[in-house]
Amino acid sequence: MQLSQLFPTLGKEPAFTKRHPKVTVVGGGFGGMAAAKALAAQGCHVDLIDRHPYTTFQPLLYQVATGGLNPGDITYRLRSFAAKLGSHARFRLGSVTNIDTEKKLVHVDNGEPIEYDYLVLAQGVGANFFGTPGAAEHSFTIYTRGSSLTARDAIFSNLESLDTDKSKTFDVVIVGGGPTGVEMAGTLAEMKSIGVPAIFPDVSIDRVHVALVEMGSHLLAPFDSSLRHYTRRQLQRRGVDVRTDTAIAEVREDSVLLKDGHELPADMVIWAAGIGAHKVAMDWGFETGRGGRIVTDSTLRVHGHDNIFAVGDGAIIDDNPLPQLAQPAIQGGELLARQVVHLEKGEPLETFQYVDKGTMATIGRNAAVVQLANGPKLTGFVAWLVWVTVHIYSLLGGRNRIQAMVNLGSRYITFNREAGAIVGDVLTADAIPGKGDSESFRKAIAEEMESSDKDTDKA
Numbered sequence: 063m064q065l066s067q068l069f070p071t072l073g074k075e076p077a078f079t080k081r082h083p084k085v086t087v088v089g090g091g092f093g094g095m096a097a098a099k100a101l102a103a104q105g106c107h108v109d110l111i112d113r114h115p116y117t118t119f120q121p122l123l124y125q126v127a128t129g130g131l132n133p134g135d136i137t138y139r140l141r142s143f144a145a146k147l148g149s150h151a152r153f154r155l156g157s158v159t160n161i162d163t164e165k166k167l168v169h170v171d172n173g174e175p176i177e178y179d180y181l182v183l184a185q186g187v188g189a190n191f192f193g194t195p196g197a198a199e200h201s202f203t204i205y206t207r208g209s210s211l212t213a214r215d216a217i218f219s220n221l222e223s224l225d226t227d228k229s230k231t232f233d234v235v236i237v238g239g240g241p242t243g244v245e246m247a248g249t250l251a252e253m254k255s256i257g258v259p260a261i262f263p264d265v266s267i268d269r270v271h272v273a274l275v276e277m278g279s280h281l282l283a284p285f286d287s288s289l290r291h292y293t294r295r296q297l298q299r300r301g302v303d304v305r306t307d308t309a310i311a312e313v314r315e316d317s318v319l320l321k322d323g324h325e326l327p328a329d330m331v332i333w334a335a336g337i338g339a340h341k342v343a344m345d346w347g348f349e350t351g352r353g354g355r356i357v358t359d360s361t362l363r364v365h366g367h368d369n370i371f372a373v374g375d376g377a378i379i380d381d382n383p384l385p386q387l388a389q390p391a392i393q394g395g396e397l398l399a400r401q402v403v404h405l406e407k408g409e410p411l412e413t414f415q416y417v418d419k420g421t422m423a424t425i426g427r428n429a430a431v432v433q434l435a436n437g438p439k440l441t442g443f444v445a446w447l448v449w450v451t452v453h454i455y456s457l458l459g460g461r462n463r464i465q466a467m468v469n470l471g472s473r474y475i476t477f478n479r480e481a482g483a484i485v486g487d488v489l490t491a492d493a494i495p496g497k498g499d500s501e502s503f504r505k506a507i508a509e510e511m512e513s514s515d516k517d518t519d520k521a
Contacts, residue, residue, distance in 0.1 A: 081406075122453060183370065184391070213332060239274060243335070385421075
C-alpha cells in the first residue's frame, strides 16, 4: 500500500515551512505509524521510537503461529518506513525507560534522551492474564512475532510427537472467544481434520482435541447475534469444543481448572482472553484507567499535559472508551497531526470522532464473518474473500503482499492433499510440555525461535 493511499495529506503543502515542531512518537504500531506519517506530512520533525526494528501486522499473527505465514510476511522495517517519510523523520531503536515531562525529554535504554515539543504515546499493549493463577507461567500468547513463533514450534512439536508416542494425545485449550481465539480455534481444528490425515496417516484425529473457553455468553461479543451464532456453528462443525459462560480458575502445567470445578487436560494453553498495558508504561507517571490504559480527554490529550497525546490500544478516552482495534488507532493518529497544527496556530483542538468502518473475523477455509457499519452482514465464502482481500491489501510493502498471497494461496490450494506449512526445526519429545522439564522446553523453543527468525527473514 502506498503512503499516499493511506493519507490524503501526503503530497500537499506542509503546514510548517519555517519552524518544524519536534514530535516524538513512542510505538511503531497502527497508531504510532499513522501519527508519524501524518505529522511528517505536516512538516513536523518526527522521532519514532520502538523496541523492535520492525512493525508487525498483528491481525495475521495467528497465521504465523499455525504455519501459514512467515514472520517476515507480516513485518516491515521501521527504518525503511521512516526513510519514506522524508528528511524530517527518523527512527530510534530502543525501549522508553522514563519520560521527563518538565524538561521534555524521553529517556531510552539505547542512546541519548530525545527532546520533544509534543509527545505521542502509542506504545500498544500486551497479554492481560487478569491475575489468573498459572496463566502467565503456563500459557502461550500470540501478540508478538516472537510469541507467535514460540507457539508455532510448540504446536508442531506436539503434532510430531503423536506419531512416535502412540499413547499421547494433543489437547489444546484456547482461552478467549474474541477474533484471535476464534481464528486460532478454527485453524487448529482444520489442521486436525485435514492436516493430520494428510501427513500422519497412522494418527487418529481423535487424538487431537481443540477446546475454546469463553467466560461470556457469546463468541465475538461485539458482533451481531446472527454472526455470533454462525461462528459457533462453524467451529462446532469443525470439531471445536466450544464452552461459553465458562471461567478459568487456574492454568496448570498439564491442565486448566475451571471455576465450576471441572478440569480440562491441556498440553498447550493459548491465552487470547484480553490485552493489558505494558508494565513499563504504567510506570511513566501518567493517569491510567481500565486495563492500565493511559487516560485522555476527547481531544486525545493526556490528562494534565497540554503537549502530550495518547492513541491506540494503550490509551482510553475518559468519557468515550473505544474498541481496541486498528481503526481507532489509525484515525486517532491521523487526528494528532491536525492537533499539533491547531496548537502551533493557537486554535482550539478538535474532538475525536471515530468512524466505525466495521469489523471482521475468519473462522476457517471459506468461512468468515464481516460486519460493516450501517451495511450488510456477510458470512461464508464471500465474507472470507473480503477478509483475505482487506488483510493482504493492508500489509505494508509490495513484497509482503506478494509473499502473503503466495503462502496463503499455496496453503488454501494444497492443504487438503499435503497440509503444507511453514515450520522450523521440531523439538525433541522430552522438551514438550508435560513430557519433561518446562524450563528446558522454553529455553529450547527460544533458541529455535531465534534461528527461525534468521531463516524466515531472508525469504
